[in-house]
Amino acid sequence: xxxxxxxxxxxxxxxxxxxxxxxxxxxxxxxxxxxxxxxxxxxxxxxxxxxxxxxxxxxxxxxxxxxxxxxxxxxxxxxxxxxxxxxxxxxxxxxxxxxxxxxxxxxxxxxxxxxxxxxxxxx
Amino acid sequence: xxxxxxxxxxxxxxxxxxxxxxxxxxxxxxxxxxxxxxxxxxxxxxxxxxxxxxxxxxxxxxxxxxxxxxxxxxxxxxxxxxxxxxxxxxxxxxxxxxxxxxxxxxxxxxxxxxxxxxxxxxxxxxxxxxxxxxxxxxxxxxxxxxxxxxxxxxxxxxxxxxxxxxxxxxxxxxxxxxxxxxxxxxxxxxxxxxxxxxxxxxxxxxxxxxxxxxxxxxxxx
Numbered sequence: 227x228x229x230x231x232x233x234x235x236x237x238x239x240x241x242x243x244x245x246x247x248x249x250x251x252x253x254x255x256x257x258x259x260x261x262x263x264x265x266x267x268x269x270x271x272x273x274x275x276x277x278x279x280x281x282x283x284x285x286x287x288x289x290x291x292x293x294x295x296x297x298x299x300x301x302x303x304x305x306x307x308x309x310x311x312x313x314x315x316x317x318x319x320x321x322x323x324x325x326x327x328x329x330x331x332x333x334x335x336x337x338x339x340x341x342x343x344x345x346x347x348x349x
Numbered sequence: 350x351x352x353x354x355x356x357x358x359x360x361x362x363x364x365x366x367x368x369x370x371x372x373x374x375x376x377x378x379x380x381x382x383x384x385x386x387x388x389x390x391x392x393x394x395x396x397x398x399x400x401x402x403x404x405x406x407x408x409x410x411x412x413x414x415x416x417x418x419x420x421x422x423x424x425x426x427x428x429x430x431x432x433x434x435x436x437x438x439x440x441x442x443x444x445x446x447x448x449x450x451x452x453x454x455x456x457x458x459x460x461x462x463x464x465x466x467x468x469x470x471x472x473x474x475x476x477x478x479x480x481x482x483x484x485x486x487x488x489x490x491x492x493x494x495x496x497x498x499x500x501x502x503x504x505x506x507x508x509x510x511x512x513x514x515x516x517x518x519x520x521x522x523x524x525x526x527x528x529x530x531x532x533x534x535x536x537x538x539x540x541x542x543x544x545x546x547x548x549x550x551x552x553x554x555x556x557x558x559x560x561x562x563x564x565x566x567x568x569x570x
Contacts, residue, residue, distance in 0.1 A: 322413075323415055323419045323422075323528075326411055326412055326413045326415055326419070327411070327415070327419065327422065327423040327426055328426070329412055330409050330410060330411045330412050330423060331409055331423065331426060331427050331430070331431070333409075333410075333412065334407075334408070334409040334410070335431070335432065338407075
C-alpha cells in the first residue's frame with residue numbers, strides 16, 4: 227500500500243473524528259449514534275498504521291489489491307449504516323403516528339368539552 | 350346494553366360524508382344496542398371538517414395526514430380511551446359504500462360471542478348488489494388465496510373495509526395496525542394472534558359521489 231494512500235487515510239480519519247466530536251459537543255449528534263462512525267475512524271486508522279493486516283486479509287479473501295479491499299469494506303459499512311438508519315426511521319414513523327393520533331384525540335375531546343361548557347353557560 | 354362505535358375514516362369526502370352520516374342517523378336499531386359514530390378526518394384539504402363542524406358531527410381531525418391505516422387505528426384508540434368504553438368497533442367507510450342496514454348482521458357473531466372479528470363480505474350470501482369490477486375481484490381472490498396459504502383460513506372479501514372488532518380485537522388493533530395495505534394484512538395479524546374471524550354477508554353500494562382518492566382506491570380494491 228502506498229505511503230500516500232496511508233497518509234490520506236490518516237488525514238481523513240482525523241477529519242471525520244473532529245466532525246463527530248464537534249457534532250456531539252454541539253448536540254447535533256446523539257452520543258449513541260456517534261459510536262458507529264467512530265468505529266469507522268478506528269478502522270481507517272488501523273489500516274493506515276498496520277497495512278500488514280489488510281494485505282494478509284487480501285490474500286485470505288483472494289482480493290487483488292488492498293485498496294479494493296478498503297473500498298469493499300467502506301461500502302459494506304455504509305450499507306450497514308443506511309440499513310440501521312432505515313430501521314430507526316421506521317421506528318420514528320411509528321412514534322410520530324402514535325403522537326399524531328393521541329394529540330388529535332385529545333384535541334377533539336378538549337374542544338368537545340369546551341363546546342359543552344359554553345352550552346351550559348348559555349342556559 | 351351493547352355499545353357500538355362506528356369509525357368513519359374520511360379523506361376529502363365533502364360530497365359524501367354528510368349523506369353517510371344522515372343514513373346512520375336515520376337507521377333504527379334493535380333494543381339493547383347503542384350506536385355512536387365518529388368521523389376520522391385524515392387531514393382532508395376540502396370542506397370535510399367544516400361540514401362536520403357545522404352539523405355537529407363528531408369528528409376527530411388528524412393534525413397530520415396518516416393514511417387509511419393510521420386513521421382507522423385512531424378510531425380504535427378512541428373506542429378504547431375515549432370518554433366511553435365501547436364493546437364493539439365497526440369500520441365504516443365515509444364515502445357511502447357501506448349499507449348501515451347490514452350493521453346488525455355484521456356484529457351479531459361478536460355479540461353472541463362466536464368470534465372476535467367479522468369481515469363484511471360482498472361475495473357471500475348474495476346480499477350485496479355491488480360486487481366491484483372483474484379486475485378488482487381477480488385481485489381480491491389472489492389476496493384471499495395468499496391469506497389462506499398463510500393462515501389456513503378462507504376469507505373471500507379480504508379488502509372489505511366494513512368490519513367489526515370485539516373489545517379484545519380493539520385492544521390489539523389499537524396497539525398494532527398495519528399501515529400499507531391495512532385490510533388484508535390486519536386479517537393475517539389477527540389470525541396469528543388467535544382471534545377468531547368470521548365472514549358475514551353485507552350489502553355494499555357503488556361510491557355515490559366524487560372520485561375515489563388514491564388512498565381509498567387501493568384499499569377498496
